[in-house]
Amino acid sequence: MAEWSNVTVVTKANLYFDGKVTSRTVVFADGTKKTLGIMLPGEYEFGTAAKEIMEIQAGELKVLLPGQSEWQQISGTGEFTVPANSKFKLEVQSVTDYICSYIEE
């Protein structure tokens, strides 16, 4: 069972889209930050500040990355990277459990 040790967790959730997307913020000893999130089925657009690496732990969804015209399908597990200061779209088909890593450059 994968777990992160010696981390700090913010107790209050981050809520988006009426709670259909929620996450918890985790800060590591080196100061880097990740969120652990859940997305319920729906269509969403997100904007990034920092670069983000999205790791899908379980779920089914389509992703449209900035500057691309083709949607990418993820079924089960997968990963994609979103540049800083950009927007991306998701079509979530089944409950999706993700890890988002924020990369300061």
Add this chain to the structure above:
Amino acid sequence: MAEWSNVTVVTKANLYFDGKVTSRTVVFADGTKKTLGIMLPGEYEFGTAAKEIMEIQAGELKVLLPGQSEWQQISGTGEFTVPANSKFKLEVQSVTDYICSYIEE
């Protein structure tokens, strides 16, 4: 901003009721366990193994505790305790952010 330091977080979510109730498991240095969870609107029945203290950080819901005939309304923040090996019912009216503490006796 309330946070927990020096904890271990399980990366995979706990999913219930088609993802309408989800939580993340956090283990403290002394071995005690809490979950940080989100409940979307709906009606749910849960069973306990250990005694549970449910702290509502934000939300609106009604609770029917075991052995009681009157529902208890929580709006905003609140807390209730559920005995070990029992069942309780919830009517969640708006997105609810909770902390559940598991008390081994």
